[in-house]
Amino acid sequence: xxxxxxxxxxxxxxxxxxxxxxxxxxxxxxxxxxxxxxxxxxxxxxxxxxxxxxxxxxxxxxxxxxxxxxxxxxxxxxxxxxxxxxxxxxxxxxxxxxxxxxxxxxxxxxxxxxxxxxxxxxxxxxxxxxxxxxxxxxxxxxxxxxxxxx
Amino acid sequence: xxxxxxxxxxxxxxxxxxxxxxxxxxxxxxxxxxxxxxxxxxxxxxxxxxxxxxxxxxxxxxxxxxxxxxxxxxxxxxxxxxxxxxxxxxxxxxxxxxxxxxxxx
Numbered sequence: 001x002x003x004x005x006x007x008x009x010x011x012x013x014x015x016x017x018x019x020x021x022x023x024x025x026x027x028x029x030x031x032x033x034x035x036x037x038x039x040x041x042x043x044x045x046x047x048x049x050x051x052x053x054x055x056x057x058x059x060x061x062x063x064x065x066x067x068x069x070x071x072x073x074x075x076x077x078x079x080x081x082x083x084x085x086x087x088x089x090x091x092x093x094x095x096x097x098x099x100x101x102x103x104x105x106x107x108x109x110x111x112x113x114x115x116x117x118x119x120x121x122x123x124x125x126x127x128x129x130x131x132x133x134x135x136x137x138x139x140x141x142x143x144x145x146x147x148x149x150x
Numbered sequence: 151x152x153x154x155x156x157x158x159x160x161x162x163x164x165x166x167x168x169x170x171x172x173x174x175x176x177x178x179x180x181x182x183x184x185x186x187x188x189x190x191x192x193x194x195x196x197x198x199x200x201x202x203x204x205x206x207x208x209x210x211x212x213x214x215x216x217x218x219x220x221x222x223x224x225x226x227x228x229x230x231x232x233x234x235x236x237x238x239x240x241x242x243x244x245x246x247x248x249x250x251x252x253x254x255x
Contacts, residue, residue: 016169016170016171017171019169019170019171020167020169020171023169023201037231038231038232038235041201041231041232041235042235044201045201045203045232045235045236048169048170048201048203049203049204052169052170052203052204052205055170056170098240104174105177105208105212106170106173106174106177106205106208106209107170107204107205107208108204108205108207108208108211108240110204110207110239110240111203111204113204113239113240114203114204114236114239114240117239118235118239
């Protein structure tokens with residue numbers, strides 16, 4: 001893959017209060033591409049799901065570190081990476097199934113479904129005991145004025 | 151969360167962001183409200199919600215389940231365009247009644 005035109009990385013504690021921070025952080029960075037409101041909301045929602053998963057499932061009994069990286073490539077391609085060094089997922093296929101959850105009743109089991117429907121591509125890599133990385137890509141519409149130039 | 155007894159039933163106004171951070175307390179107070187008041191009709195008003203992720207789905211599904219158990223009905227209104235995309239992606243409009251035009255936010 002080509003080198004990104006621009007990138008940012010931020011690391012924060014796996015506290016649920018940081019979910020809002022992560023959403024806004026990713027959205028502010030992507031704002032330079034002049035995305036549509038729908039595109040921006042889709043990215044925020046996908047980030048929210050991935051970060052929530054890291055907090056709830058990556059670090060169920062402790063507070064660990066979560067890293068959010070956003071990269072911008074040519075033609076308004078955005079790549080978002082959410083990583084944790086937590087518990088990991090033993091059966092990724094099962095975890096991605098709609099309605100499947102090991103969380104409480106405040107979880108719907110639709111996190112991955114939302115990420116998949118709002119992003120063009122979602123890749124999950126995980127190793128039990130080592131952590132999980134969720135990589136999501138979305139190509140934004142190239143609009144006049146922004147043109148994908150950074 | 152603002153709870154109001156209207157002529158047509160119980161109305162609950164949800165406010166602010168509705169993510170995992172806010173979901174558990176919202177779910178608990180909603181659950182408590184339904185079990186205490188056993189309304190025949192419940193309306194969840196999302197017009198005060200500025201952002202919602204799949205936590206909102208859990209809230210609506212849980213309320214629908216609880217209302218179903220007491221033989222009541224559930225209506226969801228005032229859903230923003232952003233939140234509607236989340237509900238749509240999960241197919242929730244097939245199981246719960248949504249009313250009112252979505253507001254563009």
